[in-house]
Amino acid sequence: MRRAVITGVGVVSPFGVGTSTFWRALREGRNAVRPIRSFDVTTFQTKIAAEVPIVHANRSWIEGHLTGDDSDLPFDRVLTDAEVSGALRDRKAAFTLLAGAEAWRAAGCGEAERNAPLVIALGLEQALLEDFSPVLRNGAVDWTDEPTLSLPRVRFRSAVDLPAQLLRALFGLKGSVIVNSSACAAGTLAVAQAAALIERGRTDVVLCGGADSMVNPLGIGGMTRLGAPSPRNQSDACRPFDTRRDGLVIGEGAAMFVLEEEERARKRNAPRLGIVAGWGSTQDAYRVTAPRPDGAAARAAMVRAIDKARISRDAIGYVNAHGTGTPLNDPAEAKAIRDTFGPHADHLPVSSIKGAIGHLMAAAGAIEIAASLLAFEADFLPGTTNHRQLDSECPIEVVGESGRSARVDWLLSNSFGFGGQNASIVLGRPQ
């Protein structure tokens, strides 16, 4: 039976650029939530985020993080085009390029992988506010001069698949480009879709993952009006499964993976970081703005993923939770975990990294899969930053702030999106 293994990973996180930076910070129990620097938040209610530590994610920042021999990838051409078109004004575009390049190189990809499909989870197009200025007159958008404005720099918004376009150009990819827009479940679903393509024999290699940034005026403003972020502008604002939780913290970044058919990876001695063994998706069909409190659909996603992996529920040794730190998500997810695992849940370690890196929205599932690989790479389960007092409505075994050393062979990662799109994925230790 064909299986997909992860042979390369690349991360741009609120801790900085690179997978090793990300993993080291998680192992050290660091927290990346801090005051927003990339735009003026003086008058905003929400003044904090888990922001990638750069004010302008532009060409020079990207070039500053390129390492080694870069002649194998046409960064110069792609960045020149991106600069001319204004593409890099969308922060997630820059994150995608660096994370994608790291994954591609880590997997040792080259000419033989050019036909790989790209399956990527992306969030909302970024509205480019500075482009509104020329058409704002007397309290209204005046389109009269709009057609004469200097394209292509004037965009108003980035295309939904902009980061995918850049990656495709960077690697010369010739395969399908699939953009998953399933909100906060998108990252996990993109990796699952990629694994399905390999398992069904459609391809041997897929580049996949997710990228997002809502750390911009409209993103932060819109989420604040919705009431999703914690009202406290402190670094410990996001407190998953804690009695004191009162909302999420917005994060940004990207995580990209190379998925490969297991035997192909073995034959070329590629690194094998984890097996993508099972996945499941369901929908709440409940409310637009709240998860099902009984966690039934979330439970169904977990059960499907475990069944697809053909393992027993007791074989799961760790759950990387969606764990947003919001009043409604955490008890629903805890109930779903308990209902899924029964007595096994009493001793099943569960953690959420959103206290440390915030909620990366469309990219959340992808970066949480990258975090989960620590369990195989270092026999270490990431901690739940800011979790100090377990809420009795969340009766699960939450890993504390400092993480935990443990050897597990199978783990499960959850992502539950707006509107009730649920996704769970099972990863296995490579043999």
Place this chain on the structure above:
Amino acid sequence: MTIAITGYAWRTPLGNTIDGAIRRLLAGERALQRNTRFPIGGYACKVAAMINDDPAPSSYQRFLRRMGLYAREAALQAYTAAAPTVAENRLGLFFGYGGLRAHWNDLMPGLAEQRSDFSSSWERGFKRFHPFWMLQNLSNNAHAIVAKELHARGDGLTFGGANAGAQALVGAIRSLKAGACDVACVAAYDTLLEPETLVEMAARGVVATDVEAPAAYSLEASGFVPGEAAAALVLERAENAAGQMLARIEARDTADGSADAPSVTTLESLLLGFTQPEDVIDGAARCDRAFDQRELAVLGSYLPGAALISTLGAMGQVGAAASLLQAIALTELLRRGVLSPVAALTKECASAVRPILKAEPTTARSAIGLSVGPPGLAGAVRLQLP
């Protein structure tokens, strides 16, 4: 395993009912009018293929804007038509959308008093955004609403981009074949009739500029008519569809790295993925003379003598909704035993395929629809009568 279509509905520039739009398609009509969506005076592209009826009043107007409401209507109508018997946790939902709609009216309370540098932007306006503004602009908001209304608790995916409809079809078919769901509702929606989209397309020289726009596949073709549409299909495994089966469907998607439309080699690879040649093809109708001629050459070599029709030439280019529109139009035309003409095309082309110039009867049982979009994306559907 064969997948069957058991219900569908659409909202198109040629009408919102199946019968009404097909009748106009058969009459050779083309949805082509001056764009009245917003003041169009200074724009290079002044034409549009518009849905002229507003969405029906709905309590979901709090969460959805125009195209999302059309998609909701189409999905519910298609589901009602199919009337499948399925457990809630076996009903999958697959959506494709073209991109964020800016909804300028929604943004105005937040933008009207901003400074040019957007300093103090919260106090100057963002605090006046509707609390649901973010939800109204989310990529999967229509998906979420329809899931709730249909009680769809099975597999669910939302795709984005110009090929999202074809990808949603591919995803749904794979899910059905893998047994992950028993019934799949697939919906797609898109509009190219947004100010910045029109400006960008005009700058690239890909859109028609006035109401004299030449027809697709004519030697004078000089740009497509930008349009908008929403469509939905209900799919089931054929063995479960019984008498409800309207047609069998296959779908494929690909990309080749081109900046705009994909190469014709890519179209050829899509065609080769289908095992049987067809007698009828619904072309991509890019209305770019060079592309159209290359497309005709590929079609001629793969499907010599096939009849060429053009749903998108009549309804305009509709981005992510294209593959679903083609699937519905082809199913209806095959079932009625009649082929629609390529709208506004008056002369034969020098090609081994045969463009239909006037509606004509057919005994064909199957057909392929092709669609293309930037960047380098292509989709294809194959329909076969049961």
